[in-house]
Amino acid sequence: GENVExxxxxxxxxxxxxxxxxxxxxxxxxxxxxWYKQELGKGPQLIIDIRSNVGEKKDQRIAxxxxxxxxxxxxxxxxxxxxDSAVYFCAAxxxxxxxxxxxxxxxRLSVLP
Amino acid sequence: xVKVTQSSRYLVKRTGEKVFLECVQDMDHENxxxxxxxxxxxxxxxxxxxxxxxxxxxxIPEGYSVSREKKERFSLILESASTNQTSMYLCASNVAxxxxxxxxxxxxRLTVT
Numbered sequence: 467g468e469n470v471e472x473x474x475x476x477x478x479x480x481x482x483x484x485x486x487x488x489x490x491x492x493x494x495x496x497x498x499x500x501w502y503k504q505e506l507g508k509g510p511q512l513i514i515d516i517r518s519n520v521g522e523k524k525d526q527r528i529a530x531x532x533x534x535x536x537x538x539x540x541x542x543x544x545x546x547x548x549x550d551s552a553v554y555f556c557a558a559x560x561x562x563x564x565x566x567x568x569x570x571x572x573x574r575l576s577v578l579p
Numbered sequence: 580x581v582k583v584t585q586s587s588r589y590l591v592k593r594t595g596e597k598v599f600l601e602c603v604q605d606m607d608h609e610n611x612x613x614x615x616x617x618x619x620x621x622x623x624x625x626x627x628x629x630x631x632x633x634x635x636x637x638x639i640p641e642g643y644s645v646s647r648e649k650k651e652r653f654s655l656i657l658e659s660a661s662t663n664q665t666s667m668y669l670c671a672s673n674v675a676x677x678x679x680x681x682x683x684x685x686x687x688r689l690t691v692t
Contacts, residue, residue, distance in 0.1 A: 467638075475619070498678035509583070509669055509683030510622070555621060559678035565610050565629065566637070567681060569621040 468493040468560040472570030479546050480578050487573045489556035490538040498559040499539045500567065501530060505552045513554075514541070546577045582606070583684035585670050591690045598657040600687050602670030608682075609675035611653035615639060616667040616686070628653055629675065660691045 469492040479485050491499075497518040502510035516523045516530045516539065523530050527546075532539040543550055553574050557567040586601035604611065610629050614622040614637075624637030626645040634645050642664060646654045653672075657664055667688050671681040 470621075472621075500680060502683075507685070509671075509685045511683065512680045515680065557622075565673070565675070565677050566612075566624060566627065567622075567678070569614075569623075571619055571621040 468496055468558050468568040470556060470558050470568050470570040472556050472573060474573060475571065476574045476576070478576045478578060481546060481548060483546055485541075485543045485546055485550070485575055485577075487541045487554055487556070487575070488538060489540070489558075489570050490536075491558040491568075492537065493558070493560055494534075494537065496558040496560055499530070499532060500557050501541050502555045502557065502569075503552045504555065504572075510555060543575075546575075548577050548579055551575055551577045583670055583672055583682050585668075585684040585687050587687050588685060589688045589690075591692065592657075592660050593692055594661060596657075596660050596691075598660050598689065598691075600655040600657075600668055600670075600689070602653045602655070602672075602684055603651055604653075604670075604672040604682070605651065606672065606674075606682070607650065608672035609650075610673050610677075611647065612671040612681065613637075613643075613645060613653065613655045614669045614671065616669055622669060625655065660689075662691050665689060665691045 500515035504510040529542040556570040612627040613625040628647040670684040673681045
């Protein structure tokens, strides 16, 4: 089955700097890669996703890149703000119709004012 | 807005008790999921359901069962709670025909003593 690795496990950046989180996956059949943000006391919430027919996607300060050949994808956050502090999870779809997601172990991002 | 609600935010149970965790979604989603979240392990799939009365085992089904009698409701059952089931439990749902975004509830923090 699919296996997703995520690095780093913790990341501290100064406000205004950029943050990059990287994930690798094992199953070349995976075709959907969402990123979720989990704030304290809340459930994960989708922030951006990318499908395997696209190499890059941007939404304001957030971007995701996908390298299918290398089986890795990355989350890029520019101009970080204190409210970006949270745990971020990457995931890859698997299974029939891809309805199951396999999640990475998470990255705790701290943005220091 | 999609809403996924979980019956309790915090729950404390004794070893050997039968525990019910309930999840309700209001967007007529076909798929519903139960995950367990532990530090450093990310989200691990316990069970998912793609239709009423239908279920599939996830990666860690041992010690758990599920019930889906109505489309909007998905219950997770711990037949005989054990201390190693102390964890955060997250419910999610999405539409069929995916892969599509999963919407998460706020989670239930279960402590088994």
